[in-house]
Amino acid sequence: MPKIKLDIVTVERPVLSEDVDYISAPGVDGVLGILPRHTPLMTALKEGELHYKKDGVEYDFAIGGGFVEVRPDRVIVLADSAERADEIDEQRAEAARQRAQQALQEKPRGDAEFARLEHALRRAEVRLKVARRKRGTGRVTGPDEAA
16 A cells, blocks of 8 residues: 655654655644545644554644645645644643633633634643543554554
8 A cells, every 4th residue: 555754843843754544634624634646735734633544553643733735645744733642741731721711711802812812722622632532542642652
């Protein structure tokens, strides 16, 4: 079966570079399913879950938005943030979610602050969902755990 190269990069670090079978990414207009030889495209990503499958094992990441470039043989994800499920501190994510909810209830000053708080809330919720899925279903979250 043909593979497609997946590179996930953030401003802080290269996160992943693997040959994979399938990728699912949170596009702004819906979830993108990407297989080898996909039609080229470039689109924005929203906060959400990125999954990829390699040799029958599915891996999960929390993505904080960004962009994806798809070529027939390669996918490059330029993410605002990207964390493997096992990198997520569930207590910190829950605390961030609660802080964002509280701040939203206190009537943010202006549209920019409201948008920033909504983004923080969505990001915390995605991080919690990815971390809890790994814990609840035993999904593998990185190449080192597949062995």
